[in-house]
Amino acid sequence: MECPKCESSQVVRLPPSQISPHPGYRCTDCGLKMRESGMLFVYIIVLVIGLAVGGLFVSMAIARENDNFPYRGLWLAGAGLVVAGYSAMQIARPAPLSKPKLDKEE
16 A cells, blocks of 8 residues: 555554544555545445434424423434544545555566
């Protein structure tokens, strides 16, 4: 793998965090953080679900007709928006470039 910014091959995998078991990679030369190349689709799905959950609960809180709306459920809206923000941040990161394999010719 190579860094898309400095084209260095000094790319290391980041350790799993409390948020994600696949946080991505970091270039040791320039310090650029990168997402895993196969995770873009997953982050897009998580972004859509997080925005849907957050938007649903926020719209329910705004459009309530009576005062019996359970405000305890608004933490779910906050969690959905936090997850959507993390996904958007990961989508914005570049993916490492795959280094082409050179065949040995004799």
